[in-house]
Amino acid sequence: AGYGSLRNHVLGATLVTGDGRVLRLGGKVVKNVAGYDLLRPVVGGRGRLGILTSVCLRAFPLPAHERVLVLKGAKLKSLIEPALLAGTAPVLPVSIVVVGQLSALGGNSALILRLHGAESTVNADQSAIEKHLGISLDRLAGEEADGCLTEVRDRGGLEPRCVEVSVLPSRLSEVVAAADEVGVAKAVIDSYAGRLRMGSDDMSADAVSALRGVVESLGGALRVARWDCVTRPQDTSCRDAELQLSRRLESIFDPSGVLWPAR
Structure with a gap:
């Protein structure tokens, strides 16, 4: 963020x-x-x-001080509201993510905030965020913080099947509610940007197609980032206006179409 x-x-x-x-x-x-x-x-x-x-x-530059703050929750959906609220705080954290079933946190889902700056600045920022949320946040440090952040980074990046969703942040709860069969329990969600990534070994093409319909009805888009078999679900198609604009740009930069990756 x-x-x-x-x-x-x-x-x-x-x-x-x-x-x-x-x-x-x-x-x-x-x-x-x-x-x-x-x-x-x-x-x-x-x-x-x-x-x-x-x-x-x-x-x-590397920050003088980094702090990792955590709010644990039993269910992913329950953390969406405080994550959205954190994005409206007087100070903006380096990152605001909601992650499901983190092994580094005993299998709990969690809202994870990162703060950078001088120690006095980080202390003041934490106080401002906690006052804005109306709750206290736990601190992670050392190996626990490193393990948690590594797991967040890799979530959805190692599984053979991965889908990414982009939607208005205010619609994230609806996407989470509709995505049980696609592995949302282990998703990583950037609540500030309205992005969600889910990876799985066995998510079905039918489940992804059904989720795409829900996402598109909410004005968002779904992209299949990785799929390990032939029956690959479709991505959200560009709208006509977007497609026309893209083609106009391509005709200016690449009149003969030699750079089109699929050719």
């Missing part, structure tokens, strides 16, 4: 388009400029707009 997505930290790039043009976008420092923002569509283009030959990223 606090740092934002990767595309916000790409300061500059060199791009070779499908017809051989070399475009130098952005620069090496953060500054306000006029004109079109081409870096973000390039970052999200998955190689459709050109080949990146160099990238300049904004880096952050």
